[in-house]
Amino acid sequence: xxxxxxxxxxxxxxxxxxxxxxxxxxxxxxxxxxxxxxxxxxxxxxxxxxxxxxxxxxxxxxxxxxxxxxxxxxxxxxxxxxxxxxxxxxxxxxxxxxxxxxxxxxxxxxxxxxxxxxxxxxxxxxxxxxxxxxxxxxxxxxxxxxxxxxxxxxxxxxxxx
Amino acid sequence: xxxxxxxxxxxxxxxxxxxxxxxxxxxxxxxxxxxxxxxxxxxxxxxxxxxxxxxxxxxxxxxxxxxxxxxxxxxxxxxxxxxxxxxxxxxxxxxxxxxxxxxxxxxxxxxxxxxxxxxxxxxxxxxxxxxxxxxxxxxxxxxxxxxxxxxxxxxxxxxxx
DNA sequence: TATTGTTATACTCTATAACTATA
DNA sequence: TATAGTTATAGAGTATAACAATA
Numbered sequence: 574x575x576x577x578x579x580x581x582x583x584x585x586x587x588x589x590x591x592x593x594x595x596x597x598x599x600x601x602x603x604x605x606x607x608x609x610x611x612x613x614x615x616x617x618x619x620x621x622x623x624x625x626x627x628x629x630x631x632x633x634x635x636x637x638x639x640x641x642x643x644x645x646x647x648x649x650x651x652x653x654x655x656x657x658x659x660x661x662x663x664x665x666x667x668x669x670x671x672x673x674x675x676x677x678x679x680x681x682x683x684x685x686x687x688x689x690x691x692x693x694x695x696x697x698x699x700x701x702x703x704x705x706x707x708x709x710x711x712x713x714x715x716x717x718x719x720x721x722x723x724x725x726x727x728x729x730x731x732x733x734x
Numbered sequence: 735x736x737x738x739x740x741x742x743x744x745x746x747x748x749x750x751x752x753x754x755x756x757x758x759x760x761x762x763x764x765x766x767x768x769x770x771x772x773x774x775x776x777x778x779x780x781x782x783x784x785x786x787x788x789x790x791x792x793x794x795x796x797x798x799x800x801x802x803x804x805x806x807x808x809x810x811x812x813x814x815x816x817x818x819x820x821x822x823x824x825x826x827x828x829x830x831x832x833x834x835x836x837x838x839x840x841x842x843x844x845x846x847x848x849x850x851x852x853x854x855x856x857x858x859x860x861x862x863x864x865x866x867x868x869x870x871x872x873x874x875x876x877x878x879x880x881x882x883x884x885x886x887x888x889x890x891x892x893x894x895x
Numbered sequence: 896t897a898t899t900g901t902t903a904t905a906c907t908c909t910a911t912a913a914c915t916a917t918a
Numbered sequence: 919t920a921t922a923g924t925t926a927t928a929g930a931g932t933a934t935a936a937c938a939a940t941a
Contacts, residue, residue: 590873590876590877590880591873592857592858592861592869592870592872592873592876593854593857593858593861595873595876595877595880596760596764596857596861596876597764597768597853597857598880599757599760599761599876599879599880600760600761600764600765602880602883603757603758603760603761604761604762604765607758607761617930617931619930619931619932620930633899633900634899634900634901635898635899635900643931643932643933644932644933644934645899645900645901646900646901646902646932646933646934646935647931647932647933648900649900649901649902650930650931650932651930651931651932654930654931666899669898669899669940669941670899670939670940670941671898671899671900671938671939671940671941672898672899672900672940673899673900692754692758693754696753696754696757696758697753697754699879699883700753700754700757700879702878702879702882702883703875703878703879707875707878708753709753710871710875711753711872711875711876711879712751712752712753712756714864714868714871714872714875715751715753715756715757715760715872716751716756717863717864717868718760718860718861718863718864718872719751719756719759719760719763721863722763722860722863778907778908780907780908780909781907794922794923795922795923795924796921796922796923804908804909804910805909805910805911806922806923806924807909807910807911807912807923807924807925808908808909808910809923810923810924810925811907811908811909812907812908812909815907815908827922830917830918830921830922831916831917831918831922832915832916832917832918832921832922832923833917833921833922833923834922834923896941897940897941898939898940898941899938899939899940899941900937900938900939900940901936901937901938901939902935902936902937902938903934903935903936903937904933904934904935904936905932905933905934906931906932906933907930907931907932908929908930908931908932909928909929909930909931910927910928910929911926911927911928912925912926912927913924913925913926913927914923914924914925914926915922915923915924915925916921916922916923916924917920917921917922917923918919918920918921918922
């Protein structure tokens with residue numbers, strides 16, 4: 574499993590990976606694909622996640638920390654660097670004078686949109702080797718795993734916030 | 735796609751994710767699962783990858799840099815920290831007096847073995863929601879994507895080195 | 896008193912450039 | 919000259935603890 578990144582790690586020598594190994598390798602492949610794609614725009618994975626969650630939200634710093642599962646002090650630095658690049662802005666909250674909401678700038682939005690399109694093309698190309706019926710089957714199976722996992726952990730996969 | 739980490743991001747509002755979104759979310763879920771599991775052993779993802787590739791190899795520092803796709807100077811620090819913890823050792827090469835091979839210590843091996851077992855249990859539990867036939871189907875589809883991708887990029891998925 | 900956000904600090908991880916020792 | 923590895927340096931990213939301002 575942890576051998577995945579090296580391009581090795583078959584626990585099965587009969588030209589077929591175990592389900593666990595396969596999933597692990599697949600996840601490394603997808604992360605690496607995303608990482609390379611967004612690096613073209615000088616974005617790290619975490620910066621991309623930041624822009625991604627801001628596509629349909631204007632959370633406070635605090636809410637952002639929960640969304641990204643980071644300490645609030647980490648979010649300060651993350652937003653600082655993104656703001657310095659003109660990708661996001663802090664807007665003082667009108668409700669609570671201690672608080673800010675964070676929003677994408679137009680530059681931030683177009684950057685994340687471009688990066689997302691490139692990534693989606695990468696993944697689509699990866700899946701293109703499967704016949705349509707198989708692609709649908711894969712999609713359905715993955716959805717089922719995700720939906721069940723989300724339900725078991727009390728998360729609404731489809732929430733917009 | 736990049737919204738995955740926040741637990742949102744349905745591009746489809748009919749209780750079903752697109753294939754690309756599903757794959758992206760699945761990869762984030764698996765990485766987060768691995769990250770949490772190895773954190774129990776005070777390992778980062780990259781430290782885990784280091785131990786993982788050493789499970790069946792004793793590469794030089796240079797080879798390690800290629801395996802992990804890192805600069806050689808990054809590998810120096812990575813191995814320094816692992817060696818300081820007693821997880822790996824540098825052994826001077828007998829072939830080339832400039833060179834070292836890096837090996838797991840018994841402590842490193844048992845640590846990565848434990849972490850791998852935990853992770854595999856996590857993923858297995860995640861997949862347990864699927865009937866056996868579906869699990870097999872998922873496994874076959876994923877294998878096909880990975881094997882094709884590897885072949886297209888000139889990588890032997892099953893190589894031990 | 897509790898919460899929001901920042902600052903100070905420390906550590907991991909990463910790369911580039913310059914260096915040493917060996918090939 | 920070229921290669922293996924380290925060091926110096928700089929910066930992103932992360933967390934903990936202490937703090938200021940506001941609730």
